[in-house]
Amino acid sequence: MAMTGPASDVLRNLLQYGDLSFRDFVEIALYHPEAGYYCGAQSPVGKGGDYVTSPSLSSLFSHAIGRLIDEFVTRSNGAMCSFVDIGCGDGSLLRSLENRNVVPWGVDRSLMRAGQAAAPVHFVSSLLEVEKQGPHLLFSNELFDALPFSRLVMRPDGLHELWVHETDEGLDWREREAAEVYDDYFASHGITLEEGQFADVSLDWAAMYRDIASFSPQALIVTFDYGYRAKQLFHPRARRFGTAAAYSQQRVSRDLLANPGGQDLTAHINFDDLIRMGEELGYETLFFDRQAKFLLSLGLEDHPLLAPLSEAPESVEEALALRETREEARRLILPDGIGEEIRVLVQGRGVANHTWSFQRKLF
Template sequence: MSLSDIIIKEILQKGPISFCDFMEIALYYPGLGYYTSSKEKIGKKGDFYTSPNLSSAFGEMIGRQLEEMWHILGEKEFTVVEMGAGTGLLSGDVYGYLKKNPELFKELDYCIVEKSPAMKEEQKKLLGENVKWYDSLKEIEGINGCIFSNELVDAFPVHQVLMEKELMEVLVDYDDGFFEILEPASGDLKDYFSELEVILPEGYRTEINLDAIKWIEDISSSLDKGFVITIDYGYPSYELYQEYRNRGTIMCYHEHMANETPYKHIGQQDITSHVNFSALARWGNKSGLDLCGFTDQSHFLMGLGIEGYLKKLQEDEPGNYIKKMLQVKTLLFEMGETFKILIQRKKTNSCELSGLKFPARWKI
């Protein structure tokens, strides 16, 4: 039975499902969902590229930021938890950098939380026994260190809503094809906008990522002391809900082509939505995470010394310099303003982080 057939059967038996439930099945249904199947997803043969695919410099700069955090936290036992490690490329680059500092490495406990069995196997082939794997963050208690993610939250299932006379939720139905219907939104969905002090105009369609709220609350619960780094594409509320985004931000990626049609290539294409960083900051603060700062990828990398990295590269690898310089240029410019970095802290007063040296034009 195909994934489409499974969804159709669910709808015919139980009635229309929320778009959030549709997206959950399409991405995470055991063995058949986009992220749980063995289909190649990232890189030339996949559907999209991520920053680690372009250059190992990205992982090295994150490693530098983690090293600085280790110093701030007193150079003691240091746990790094990567949430959703994809192919493991970024893990390898970050781990490789941290390994160069013998004092830090002696205190390092590198963990990956990964719920996709297919991804986990891919990571293990690349990383061997260097790291520990967990199915859930709740399995790791009392973390002193940093919990970080790269392009994770955008793939959480989201509720789609439309403002009419009142807030309505989008449901998915089926009759010779998938189609959408509306029903009054639940209290949780209405409360989301109230908490963020957002008023949507009539006719405005967008997404609500309730899973992101639960995720940041779980992170705060597991982190005893340290930092949280969230890297993804998205905006603060005031930018995310601009009038020209009145159709929402749902995007699908299939064989390096973008489309806005989640009801085709089910299980074979990625489905994403832009992250609301104001929501992560707001609910993070409510659960014990203070805001350190918010910037974009370009300023983050520059603050951590990407220019020095390039200079050293030119000296050490002159034959590869042009190729690698162009890869870094893509990180800085083509992807530099698209991707944002939110850093939060718990039980530490220091926010003097190199990655936040140059503030971006957005305020959280």
């Protein structure tokens, strides 16, 4: 495939000195400070961008998170709480949560985008810059699936890692024996890949969660992301070719080396890495299930976007716009697409852990 795209010059320079692991290719394609996909002036997320996320799809999402914040604050007995959106993108979720009784923080390694920097939200590029005082609600949506990942494949002589090299025709794949750390990774999850099976893995999932979980002695960590527990994620038939995908203009493709810096690259995450890390650090796992179930348990039934229409819209245009807004809200909680595929993990430490509303039985 031809080498075109904003990050191509950077990659071409590097590839002169040797192949790049696919993980390093992703790091450059997504996060190179000048040419990376996430480092442009405009956020690629949203209905007019390359892909939608739950906060960018419907205001119903921020309504639900607002309810969670209120519950967190009520349980904190008057202590000043912080809400930290890690991997906040352009910060639109934070802005839609204004007037909640928390100190709002937005953390994103790709600062500063159009729309960020708006008071009263504190935007910073690392969790280390967030104030430590008081209880923290540490939230993320699609942070972990945006971390650079490696691509591995099992061959008759053992596990191989995929690397990228340049040919006269452009970029191509090359396989090398994988570093032992990946064999250890699968062994630690009790996973044996079948011959010919691919898997996409980031050692940063656990490392990043460790940083988040170590941040505050009083924290509720709420993680929304595409992913599964290890046994499902590395299932030899359901996901024989891994989960790596590229997104551009609301379309998915498997052409991971095309248009570097011009398309998103993502892989589903292994929630066992997060669950295990949190529990090792003294967290209790309070919830792990589908987004639809989590949002509904926060009590959305009475929201006007889901309730039957009380009066008919005045014009056809108004009726069409209303229908679209209501459909987008429903997509968050329908048992397919985003409502089904995104999982929510909640772990708590040093916070009142008696039954939260999201733990109530729905059916």
